[in-house]
Amino acid sequence: MAKRYTSAVTREEDGQLPVQTGALPWRLGPNKRIEVLLVTSRRSGRWTIPKGWPMPGKSLAEAAEQEAFEEAGVRGTIDPKPIGTFRHVKTMLVNGELEVDIVVHPLWVDRELPKWPELGQRKRKWFSAKEAAKKVHSPELAELIVQSVKRRHPAVSE
Numbered sequence: 104m105a106k107r108y109t110s111a112v113t114r115e116e117d118g119q120l121p122v123q124t125g126a127l128p129w130r131l132g133p134n135k136r137i138e139v140l141l142v143t144s145r146r147s148g149r150w151t152i153p154k155g156w157p158m159p160g161k162s163l164a165e166a167a168e169q170e171a172f173e174e175a176g177v178r179g180t181i182d183p184k185p186i187g188t189f190r191h192v193k194t195m196l197v198n199g200e201l202e203v204d205i206v207v208h209p210l211w212v213d214r215e216l217p218k219w220p221e222l223g224q225r226k227r228k229w230f231s232a233k234e235a236a237k238k239v240h241s242p243e244l245a246e247l248i249v250q251s252v253k254r255r256h257p258a259v260s261e
Contacts, residue, residue: 121203123191124163125154126171126181126210127251132229137252139235140212142175143226150228150238154191154205167208175227176219179212186251189243207247 128140141150153174158166168181185206193201230238232252236245 119204120190121201122163123154123156123193123203123205124167124170125152125205125207126167126175127152127186127207127248128171128175128177128179128210128212129252130212130229132231137232138229139232139248139252140175140177140227140229141235141238145221145224149240150235151240152207152244163206164208167206168210171210171212172216173220174225176216176222177210177212177227178214178216179210182209182211184208186254187247189241189247191241205244207244209251 130138130140132138142153143149144151153167153170155166155170155174157163158169161169162183163185164181164183168179171177171179171181185208188204188206191203191205193203232248236248239245239248
């Protein structure tokens with residue numbers, strides 16, 4: 104079964120890495136500057152964005168939106184156009200380590216829910232874009248955060 108699942112999410116036939124999808128949740132904070140919501144991973148406790156495997160019947164953007172709800176308890180408007188990708192090494196119980204490409208979609212957050220599916224398994228916290236970029240482990244994700252904010256609101260990118 105694990106082999107069937109892994110082959111369903113890989114792109115080995117064309118020599119590319121398996122794909123996951125992620126949401127970059129953002130909002131305008133009280134100071135009218137863009138803030139980015141990060142969550143902790145369940146295993147390492149590192150700050151990252153909500154992300155997960157593609158879902159049958161959903162686009163990558165829709166799956167990213169679902170992951171943001173499940174992992175961070177937020178709802179909003181997902182951009183169907185990705186802002187980029189970053190590499191991530193997942194530690195999987197069955198297969199050990201697996202390198203994946205994560206396709207990132209910005210999510211304008213308009214609701215933060217008091218309860219959500221992974222409440223108690225993760226922490227969530229709003230950061231300035233600059234601080235969020237420092238908190239994430241991946242330099243590629245840090246650059247995506249900085250560049251995304253600059254494109255969305257050049258005057259308030261700090």
